[in-house]
Amino acid sequence: MNSLGSKLRHGLSNGARIVLMSATIVTLSGAIAPAQDSAPGVRMMLKVQIPVEAGNRAVADGTMKSIIEDTMEQIKPEAAYFSQEDGLRTIYFVYQVTDNATFAAVHEPLMQGLGARVSDLPALTWDELSQGFGAIGEDQ
Template sequence: MRMLLNVRIPHEPFNTLVREGTAGEVIGRILEELKPEAAYFTEQNGTRGAVLVVNLDDPSGIPALAEPFFLKLNADVELRVAMVAEDLMKAGLESLGSKWK
């Protein structure tokens, strides 16, 4: 299942990682492990953030997605199910519309 992994990274410990020159290494290790379909880095509410598109075959995989950000970056993580247009086209909206008139 395609998921959006939204990550909010607090200033610390990330500032320290930047000063030590290891921030890129830590992020690289996490991305290598998670193998996201896409990864976007952005500002979120005044702090560093990222939005990753990941695939999750089973809910038991959630800790493997979230724990690297919790443990290495003290980050907040949110997961949301996401669809592409093709998924929405297969959702049966026409029959749902008539069912819930």
């Protein structure tokens, strides 16, 4: 398992694991988002990496807390994990996207206010991925 998976595994309840397959994050046992399975839209995992010096300034002046709180209020994540990766403050948010216009509204404050690198990946439960595997067999 790569470092992202091993870092996230420690933050999950019920012994759930993260498995990375291509660019899709899959949960086993549905521990990340059991209550959101029927929510409309696509479940995404937003990864936010904040450079050290910009992060230090943002912590000192209160910007970090404010931007994170605003982001969480906006996206209402199913889960939020705070860690470090490659020496950078790193945040993982799992949330639902129902409108692609959401991306700019979510990403820009993080990039402009914290100098963050951001990326979004689709995040599937095991049940969703299994259904996808079933659909592959039907197409052949």
